[in-house]
Amino acid sequence: MSHTTLDCIAKADIEALGIPSEVADAIYLKVAEILRDCGPASPDTWKRISKEVLRPDLPFSFHQMMYYGCYRDFGPDPPAxxxxxxxxxxxxxxxxxxxxxxxxxxxxxxxxxxxxxxxxEFSVSQPEVYWKTILGEMNVTFLVPPECMLRENSSVESNMPGGQWLPGAYVNPAKNSLNVNCKRSLNDIVIRWCDEGDDNPHVKTMTLKELREEVWLVSHALDTLSLERGSSIAIDMPMNVYSVVIYLAVVLAGHAVVSIADSFASAEISTRLKISEAKAIFTQDLIIRGEKSIPLYSRVVEAEAPLAVVIPSKGSSFSTKLREKDISWHDFLESVRNIKGEEFAAIEKPIESFTNILFSSGTTGNFRFEV
Incomplete structure (x- = not known):
């Protein structure tokens, strides 16, 4: 499609898009001023037009006229x-x-x-310098530091054909997420959220100090389940403050999270639990979406899930009876309430260890197993 350059657009062209005459006149004069200052076709021209001329109430066709008129001869991928x-x-x-x-x-x-x-380009040509700097900026700490940033591997048969990142390192990423450093204090707010289903929703907050204590408590509670270190533990629930705490706690305790979308049917949940060999699962009884309450725990049960820790979606009561082997969120934490605030000693693991198992699907709907 051919477009007219900005310096050739007349007031009548603007009016033809349904813009009132007096508005078109003001636009035309403003565009002319910008062209005098910046020229008819430059990123600076577009920057000023997008800020000083374009408005949401103007037709999209006018936005297109300005954009393509400015960049008609610019080449591929002009900056919007x-x-x-x-x-x-x-x-x-x-x-x-x-x-x-x-x-x-x-x-x-x-x-x-x-x-x-x-x-x-520098990050590719000098990975040792670049990534050492980045890890320092992020205040990442290691139990055992890496031997280097990237050990290149020329072997075609290697399971790391592109090379091995941070070889020899032992680390716990959840611990690093909870550490205090020069850029983050205990009183900093780290999570903001609103609860689903609140009649009068308001923004709630959690500080780093509060998050650390919640994560430590869940990690201590996980230890009471006597699971082998490195076990796969599924999370099938909405992305809320509980799921954030649980995710960090699972990793802090040396396990791997199995991410399962809360929209999946029981058959899909079952497949993912079996492939990942999950030993436990965290879930909710219901998903609250506006006025609707969508069953979730019942789908987990139909999937023949292993031990489930179930969080009530509203208050402290459940809408359904739990299986005999399953545990309520309250009971799960009750046994370790007396040590709330006591730091959990993070399980530092080799850099190659899994922290997350997820399943992504493409346009075909067939999922891919990724770690």
């Missing part, structure tokens, strides 16, 4: 959005480049936006 330089400086990569840009790139370094592609 460009970061503000000041905002870019506040991002993690912006801060990294401001602190390390000249060290990494020498005289090539200009600013975080202009030098981003150079940083990407």
């Amino acid at each position: 959005w460009m970061p503000d330089p000041d905002a870019a400086l506040q991002t993690n990569v912006g801060q990294l480049l401001e602190n390390k840009g000249r060290e990494f790139l020498g005289s090539k370094y200009k600013d975080p936006i202009s030098s981003f592609s150079d940083l990407q």
